[in-house]
Amino acid sequence: MANDKGKIKGATEIPKIIWNENQQRFETEDKKAYLEYHLKNIHGNNSQIMNILHTYVPPFKRGLGLASHLCVAAFNHAQSHSLPVIPSCSYVSDTFLPRNPSWNALVYKGDVKSSM
């Protein structure tokens, strides 16, 4: 359904995705679809990593690539803030990254447990 970089095949509009810094989310304007993350410190230094915890799209909007747009917003943000990403959400690890492998470069390569 979604191609590389998260564009929707056949869709006419690209949804606006908003960064909600206080709630650590990327979300649609109506807040009904969102990607939730948590910033954590990497053990032993001052760097942070973005742990993507959960992605949610209301049932009637599923299958149109909306979750992919949320991921693209989150990965663009992570890239511009030099944040490695932990794809804890199964949508990110099992669907988004395999379909958009260029973003694998941002995936955290260290020991996740020791960074908690």
Ligand code: COA
């Ligand atoms: N884990 C991995 N991949 C999933 C998935 C899951 N839990 N649920 C659906 N997918 C895949 C489907 O296989 C689908 O593949 P298809 O394109 O071949 O049909 C693909 O996601 C659809 O991609 P996209 O259109 O970008 O996603 P979406 O906007 O429909 O939203 C979810 C996908 C997962 C966010 C949505 O189904 C949802 O909110 N589900 C309930 C919450 C959930 O399980 N979240 C993920 C775990 S944190």
